[in-house]
Amino acid sequence: MITEPIYLDHQATTPLDERVLEAMLPFLTGEYGNPSSPHAYGRTAARAVRTARRHVADLVGAKSKLEIVFTSGATEANHLAIAGTALAARPHGGHIVTTAIEHKAVLAACQRLVDHHGYTLTRVGVDRHGRVHPADIAAALTPNTVLVSVMHANNEIGTFQRLAAIAEITTPRGILLHTDAAQSAGCGLLDVDELGVDLASLSAHKLHGPKGIGALYIRGGVRITAQQTGGGQERGLRAGTPNVPAIVGFGAAARLITTDVVPPPPRIRALRDQLQDRLLAAIPGAVVNGHPHRRLPGNLSLTLPGIEAADLLDRLPGIAASTGSACNTGSGDPSHVLTAIGLTRDQARATLRLSLGRTTTENDIEQAVDLVTRAAHTLAPAPADGA
Numbered sequence: 564m565i566t567e568p569i570y571l572d573h574q575a576t577t578p579l580d581e582r583v584l585e586a587m588l589p590f591l592t593g594e595y596g597n598p599s600s601p602h603a604y605g606r607t608a609a610r611a612v613r614t615a616r617r618h619v620a621d622l623v624g625a626k627s628k629l630e631i632v633f634t635s636g637a638t639e640a641n642h643l644a645i646a647g648t649a650l651a652a653r654p655h656g657g658h659i660v661t662t663a664i665e666h667k668a669v670l671a672a673c674q675r676l677v678d679h680h681g682y683t684l685t686r687v688g689v690d691r692h693g694r695v696h697p698a699d700i701a702a703a704l705t706p707n708t709v710l711v712s713v714m715h716a717n718n719e720i721g722t723f724q725r726l727a728a729i730a731e732i733t734t735p736r737g738i739l740l741h742t743d744a745a746q747s748a749g750c751g752l753l754d755v756d757e758l759g760v761d762l763a764s765l766s767a768h769k770l771h772g773p774k775g776i777g778a779l780y781i782r783g784g785v786r787i788t789a790q791q792t793g794g795g796q797e798r799g800l801r802a803g804t805p806n807v808p809a810i811v812g813f814g815a816a817a818r819l820i821t822t823d824v825v826p827p828p829p830r831i832r833a834l835r836d837q838l839q840d841r842l843l844a845a846i847p848g849a850v851v852n853g854h855p856h857r858r859l860p861g862n863l864s865l866t867l868p869g870i871e872a873a874d875l876l877d878r879l880p881g882i883a884a885s886t887g888s889a890c891n892t893g894s895g896d897p898s899h900v901l902t903a904i905g906l907t908r909d910q911a912r913a914t915l916r917l918s919l920g921r922t923t924t925e926n927d928i929e930q931a932v933d934l935v936t937r938a939a940h941t942l943a944p945a946p947a948d949g950a
Contacts, residue, residue, distance in 0.1 A: 568883040569927045569934075573861055573920030574718055574746060575885055579812075580771040580825075586815035587773065590808040598805055599796065608807045615814025622817040623744070623763060623780050624754040632797045633810055636777035637745040638668040640764035641712075643779050643800065644741045645672040647787035648762065649682060649710050652739070656707035657682045662695045662714070662724075663903040666743050669712055683707070692854040693722035693904050701732045708736075714743040715753060715763075719887050719900040719916060720853030721862025723747070730759025739785060745769050745777075746859060750828045751820045761785050767809065771825075771921070772816030776809035826921040832860035835919050838928050839863050845936040847943075852904065852914065861919035866906065869944040872915045878938040882931055885916050 570578070590611060596604025598612050616628040625631060634640045649659060659673050663686045676682040685703045689695045695713060704711075711733050716723050726742055733740045741762040744753050748763075749770030755763055763780040767773055781787060781800075793802030819825050842865060843849050852864035867875065872886040887898040897911035906914070917931070 566881075568881050569931050570922065571882055571884045571917045571919060571927070571931060573923075574721075574769075574859070574916065574918035576768045576774065577749065577771045577920055578922055579773060580816060580819060582819060583772055583812045583815045587808045587812040590811050594807075596807075598807060599794070608805075611811050611814075612805055612807060615810045615817075618814035618818040618821070619765070619778050620780075621821050622748060622751075622753070623765070624756050625780055626756075627783060629798070630781055630783055632779045632781060632800050633805060633813070634777045634779055634801055635775055635806075637666075637743060637764045637766035637769075638777075639801075640766075640777045640779035641666070641668040641741075641743055642672045643787070643790050644762040644764060644781075645669065645710065645712055646676060646790055647800070648739050648741070648785065649676055650680070650788040651786040652709035653680075656705075656709045658685070658705050658707040659683070659710045659712070660685045660687060660700060660703045660708060661712045662687050662689060664689055664693055664695075664717055664719075664900045665712065665714055666718055666745070669714070669743055673712065689903055691905050692857075693717055693720045693852070693900070694854060694857070695724055695729075697725055697728040697732055700729050704732070704736065704738065708738050710739045710741060712741040712743070714746075715758070716744075716747040716859050717853070717900060718746050719898060720864045720904065721746075721858035722854045723752075723857045723859075726758040726760055734759060749820065750831075750860060752828065755780055755782070767813035767816055770816050770820065773809045773812040776806055776813050778813065828860040831919050831921065831923065834923055834925065834928055835861055835863055837925075838917065838919070838931060839865075841928075841932045842935060845932065846939045849939075852901065852906070859918075861923070863917040863919070864901075864914060865917065866910050866914045867939055868910070868913055870913050870939060870942045872913055874942055875915060875935075875938050878941065879934055881934050884918075886912075886914060887916055 596608040598609035620628040687699045739761045742760045744763045745766040761782045766777040789800045848868045850866045897908045901911035
């Protein structure tokens, strides 16, 4: 009998919640109207989009649903936030600050401004836990700085950044603060006012919604230049017929979080800690990456010295996990996140990412501990003579 692998890759993507699918289905069949159309079909679709926009706004604590712009995902949201605000602010300066451990979508958007528009870029380093120090951000600012982009929680090691402290530095200077919040929004841990951010990128498939839909929170009054022009959709900032079924799914997924009908972060954290403690006890030399406490509740980045993580996964067909970001799959280079926190190339390649979510069970943990331990012991280097 073939059984499904234990799913421990929630930071790559989350399974679609059945309640989200149920909300989407009418808009994949009978309710097929274009929300820009003036007739009944269009009005029904437009109402559904407005409702979803409100649910996403509630998820992040936005003051108005008009502060939410739907995109194809967090990657597009990152590009719109970074290029859109930087180009709008071009007359006032051309310097951007980010960190060494950002998602590649953020780093690519920043680099594009450097390569094609003459901007300058500063990448600020992080400590061994993956935290950027607000004082280092302050030191990187210049009179020409127009934007700082710092992710809320890292997609590989889970570490949370001190965005509120960074906002206390950027806001008085009139510098915009953007955060890639794709990983943290699904935990219900994102409040844009508490964090003081001006822009936040979101992704539905990280919070049990559908793939191919994301959003950008844009604080009211922030100037931004559209990157995809044509029609007047999404306040003229993102042209194209809205993906109504996906938007409805995003809204439904967001509402499940804000109405507390899904397992809370403490339950996931407890399971993560159980997995972590048992693997550390069973595998000599194993080391946890990321901040000990200030990291995503479901994240476990584990370095297993002397073991190639890719080889370990090959021996674990019963577990769905990864060696790092899904965006790095197929790359022979070690993770830029892991090397930024001080790991050697060999240590980075010996790192496994296990990420839990609301569908993870105690039985999953029991089986995962057994499977990972057995595989690790099989691959572990033999002890030296006399050891």
